[in-house]
Amino acid sequence: MGDGHLPNKTDFASTHHRKASINIYRQPLDSPGLVPVHQKQAVAVGLPILEILQRLLHRLQSGYSLDTVLALIAIYKAGVPVYKCLTHVFVYLFTSQVTVPEYDPVAKEILAWMSSEVMSKSRTTEAMILSSGDDSSFFGKENFYRHVGQRASAAQLSDDVQYMAPIGKKIFWIGFRPFLFYRSGGFTPTYMNQVWKNGPQQNALVLRTLGWSLQPLQNFIKTCTDVKLENKTGTTRIYFSGQIEGTWQSVTKAVRKLDTIDIDEEIKSDLIKDAYFYYSAEARRFYHDCGIPYRRGYLFHGPPGTGKTSFSAALAGRLNCDLYMINLATGDVSDKKLHRLFLALPKKCVVVIEDIDSAGIGREQDVIPQIPPLHLPRYPDERPRAKVTLSGLLNAIDGNASSEGRLLVMTSNNPDALDEALTRPGRIDKSVFFGNMSKLAATNIFVRLIGRTTFATSNYSPDQIADKAAEFSGKLPANVFTPAQVQNFLQYCRGDPDKAIQEVDAWVQKNAPKVAQAQQTNDVQGTTTPPPALAHAPAHAAAINAKLLNGSLGGDADLDVVPRRL
Numbered sequence: 001m002g003d004g005h006l007p008n009k010t011d012f013a014s015t016h017h018r019k020a021s022i023n024i025y026r027q028p029l030d031s032p033g034l035v036p037v038h039q040k041q042a043v044a045v046g047l048p049i050l051e052i053l054q055r056l057l058h059r060l061q062s063g064y065s066l067d068t069v070l071a072l073i074a075i076y077k078a079g080v081p082v083y084k085c086l087t088h089v090f091v092y093l094f095t096s097q098v099t100v101p102e103y104d105p106v107a108k109e110i111l112a113w114m115s116s117e118v119m120s121k122s123r124t125t126e127a128m129i130l131s132s133g134d135d136s137s138f139f140g141k142e143n144f145y146r147h148v149g150q151r152a153s154a155a156q157l158s159d160d161v162q163y164m165a166p167i168g169k170k171i172f173w174i175g176f177r178p179f180l181f182y183r184s185g186g187f188t189p190t191y192m193n194q195v196w197k198n199g200p201q202q203n204a205l206v207l208r209t210l211g212w213s214l215q216p217l218q219n220f221i222k223t224c225t226d227v228k229l230e231n232k233t234g235t236t237r238i239y240f241s242g243q244i245e246g247t248w249q250s251v252t253k254a255v256r257k258l259d260t261i262d263i264d265e266e267i268k269s270d271l272i273k274d275a276y277f278y279y280s281a282e283a284r285r286f287y288h289d290c291g292i293p294y295r296r297g298y299l300f301h302g303p304p305g306t307g308k309t310s311f312s313a314a315l316a317g318r319l320n321c322d323l324y325m326i327n328l329a330t331g332d333v334s335d336k337k338l339h340r341l342f343l344a345l346p347k348k349c350v351v352v353i354e355d356i357d358s359a360g361i362g363r364e365q366d367v368i369p370q371i372p373p374l375h376l377p378r379y380p381d382e383r384p385r386a387k388v389t390l391s392g393l394l395n396a397i398d399g400n401a402s403s404e405g406r407l408l409v410m411t412s413n414n415p416d417a418l419d420e421a422l423t424r425p426g427r428i429d430k431s432v433f434f435g436n437m438s439k440l441a442a443t444n445i446f447v448r449l450i451g452r453t454t455f456a457t458s459n460y461s462p463d464q465i466a467d468k469a470a471e472f473s474g475k476l477p478a479n480v481f482t483p484a485q486v487q488n489f490l491q492y493c494r495g496d497p498d499k500a501i502q503e504v505d506a507w508v509q510k511n512a513p514k515v516a517q518a519q520q521t522n523d524v525q526g527t528t529t530p531p532p533a534l535a536h537a538p539a540h541a542a543a544i545n546a547k548l549l550n551g552s553l554g555g556d557a558d559l560d561v562v563p564r565r566l
């Protein structure tokens with residue numbers, strides 16, 4: 001190895017297990033150079049590249065020998081654990097940290113902020129790409145560009161790919177303060193969940209900054225949520241129960257505007273007024289002072305396709321809060337899961353439990369065992385097994401441990417089938433019937449779906465469209481068809497008012513008998529829902545309503561019942 005030492009036969013030691021050409025030289029510890037010759041040779045056997053490196057260094061006449069290179073590598077190797085240890089000590093002593101599980105809604109806001117403020121602005125070589133199927137990227141981008149005072153080009157908006165913070169670490173600055181963002185990764189199989197006593201293992205976001213106070217981190221998280229609220233205009237985030245027990249997953253949709261829901265205007269404005277008042281500081285104080293749990297519940301009932309879910313979404317949009325949807329009829333929500341879902345709700349939100357009558361909720365003793373024996377055949381028409389019991393549901397929605405501040409909406413096609421305990425005063429504060437299409441609603445839906453299309457506006461004047469809408473509603477029998485049916489028919493007419501008017505008679509002829517038949521069957525089964533009503537107002541809700549109506553709480557001053565952006 002070129003160190004000037006000539007091998008001596010007597011220096012050979014146990015060479016039988018090595019290549020014949022490689023000799024091990026016994027070296028005294030104080031041999032010249034940093035690395036003993038026999039170690040250099042041992043390394044050279046495993047790493048022939050060292051030989052090449054040494055020749056290269058020699059050719060370049062760099063003045064460095066292989067000794068120096070090996071010594072530097074050794075120092076580096078020894079230095080890494082020391083550096084890590086010192087870093088840990090520094091981080092432990094001089095920084096503060098918060099951890100946010102990725103299923104938490106706040107994690108989404110942090111990731112969105114990172115995406116728009118760090119990933120898109122800094123020179124980055126790594127990103128996690130998301131091409132989600134919802135509208136979040138489109139509206140998120142449009143709002144982001146508006147936020148920074150630019151108009152997004154069509155190409156920018158049509159690019160469906162979002163660049164998110166990748167798994168790993170990222171340092172960014174806010175003013176003169178550095179932040180360390182760390183996103184953990186890895187797939188957690190569901191069977192692992194039961195292993196974790198304190199809940200399933202989760203991917204998480206970790207945020208660190210210098211100092212001994214959590215305040216800067218709290219401020220940062222508040223910035224993220226504020227930016228979300230600012231940019232949220234025009235979108236509603238809709239949460240569904242997620243794969244992992246007790247967690248929510250979300251999509252973002254354009255806000256459904258309240259004026260696109262055709263229901264009785266009086267009922268509509270009463271609900272909006274009530275919900276606005278519920279979220280006013282006045283009401284919060286009133287609930288608190290009276291010792292009433294701060295919760296509000298509505299029951300929306302009526303035939304399928306009459307706008308119960310759509311109105312709930314529009315209400316959430318108007319209240320500028322998120323919508324949380326639970327469908328008990330799927331049979332995959334248990335009492336425990338439901339309880340966890342309710343515990344994970346934010347302070348202000350609209351929660352919808354859909355088609356509550358079809359969930360097959362029974363009292364404890366009526367519940368079918370949750371896991372059917374494997375040998376029993378499952379028939380295609382078998383109803384999903386109820387995993388939520390009535391007491392489990394009641395406990396989740398207003399048990400002592402249940403969170404406060406949510407606005408609960410239960411929808412039902414058959415309210416008579418509901419247990420009285422569920423609809424008792426205090427759990428349902430307002431009961432609203434969503435009925436079939438009235439003449440007025442038919443006129444409105446015609447103007448909305450036909451009268452505003454490019455074809456209609458370029459070929460007909462507003463007066464002509466109003467006349468055609470009146471003609472259309474004249475041909476449509478009142479309170480026979482659901483809004484969903486009429487919407488479907490008008491969509492088929494593709495914006496042509498004359499086509500709609502010409503074909504509506506035939507359409508009515510074809511579909512009315514079916515509707516009449518269905519209504520008759522319902523009547524026989526005793527499931528016909530009562531006429532429009534704002535039915536039972538419970539005692540405490542009645543007190544609040546009375547105060548609201550006579551203005552003694554000053555509620556009207558706080559109420560914004562004028563449509564914001566219709």
Ligand SMILES: Nc1ncnc2c1ncn2[C@@H]1O[C@H](COP(=O)(O)OP(=O)(O)OP(=O)(O)O)[C@@H](O)[C@H]1O
Pocket residue numbers: 260261262263302303304305306307308309310311354355411412413434482483484485487
């Ligand atoms: N009153 C209405 N005004 C405007 N559109 C409506 C109305 N009712 C229903 N629609 C339309 O019909 C479709 C179905 O409505 P939605 O899901 O809200 O009905 P639903 O009453 O919740 O039905 P279900 O009881 O089956 O859940 C939606 O596309 C919605 O736009």
